Amino acid sequence: MPNDLTEVENQLRSASREQRRVQEYIREIQQHLSQDETWLTMNTPATPEYQETLEELLALQAYIAELSSQATFLEDVMLDLTLEQAYLRNPELLLAS
Numbered sequence: 001m002p003n004d005l006t007e008v009e010n011q012l013r014s015a016s017r018e019q020r021r022v023q024e025y026i027r028e029i030q031q032h033l034s035q036d037e038t039w040l041t042m043n044t045p046a047t048p049e050y051q052e053t054l055e056e057l058l059a060l061q062a063y064i065a066e067l068s069s070q071a072t073f074l075e076d077v078m079l080d081l082t083l084e085q086a087y088l089r090n091p092e093l094l095l096a097s
Contacts, residue, residue, distance in 0.1 A: 005088040012081040019074040026067050033060050 036057040043050055087093050 008085045015078045022071045
């Protein structure tokens, strides 16, 4: 049992680290998106690189959606691991349910 608890705690720390990394990456991309949006509003479609910037913006928006999904999944994993950790620390909880 102690090894199981240690493994669950390690997985929980790993999932938490990964979720923080994903959330930080989302923030960085959102800053880049903001810059692209500002550039697009200050320029016309005839401006060189306008179409390229617009395509980049759309691709980054789609990528943020994927990363957000990944962050939500990691949150669910962390919730499951936290519950498992509680059961391993206090097996009586399992018997009470």
